Amino acid sequence: CLVNSDEVLLPTRIDRFSRxxxxxxxxxxxxxxxxxxxxxxxVLPTMTDGRSNLSRQAVExxxxxxxxxxxxxxxxxxxxxxxSSYARQPLYQYAPKTAVAxxxxxxxxEVRENG
Numbered sequence: 001c002l003v004n005s006d007e008v009l010l011p012t013r014i015d016r017f018s019r020x021x022x023x024x025x026x027x028x029x030x031x032x033x034x035x036x037x038x039x040x041x042x043v044l045p046t047m048t049d050g051r052s053n054l055s056r057q058a059v060e061x062x063x064x065x066x067x068x069x070x071x072x073x074x075x076x077x078x079x080x081x082x083x084s085s086y087a088r089q090p091l092y093q094y095a096p097k098t099a100v101a102x103x104x105x106x107x108x109x110e111v112r113e114n115g
Contacts, residue, residue, distance in 0.1 A: 007040045009111070011075070013047045014058040023065065043068055044107065046075040073107040076100050 008029075012022040026041045045062060049055040063070050078100035084091045091101050 009042050009044055011044045011046045014045050042071050044071045047077045048074045049077055073110050075103045
């Protein structure tokens with residue numbers, strides 16, 4: 001499926017290793033030849049904490065990375081995600097009014113608007 005995709009949304013934690021892994025993955029896929037030529041890769045920063053300087057700086061580092069397209073939307077860290085998984089319920093059913101649920105709504109809107 002990935003080979004035939006024209007767009008890839010890559011959820012990425014904003015820690016150093018995950019960031020580097022995302023950059024390396026995109027680089028390797030682009031260098032494989034004919035597969036995914038011209039595909040659009042967008043990185044979705046996840047597990048962010050807007051109160052943390054480190055978190056904000058890490059997102060900005062991603063945005064400044066040449067050749068990477070970063071989504072406008074970032075997904076904040078939230079315990080509701082883990083809890084909903086443990087409860088075997090979708091986040092929107094388990095905790096629809098949480099900040100992280102709003103982030104996913106914003107992401108859906110962004111993807112609809114920007115292709």
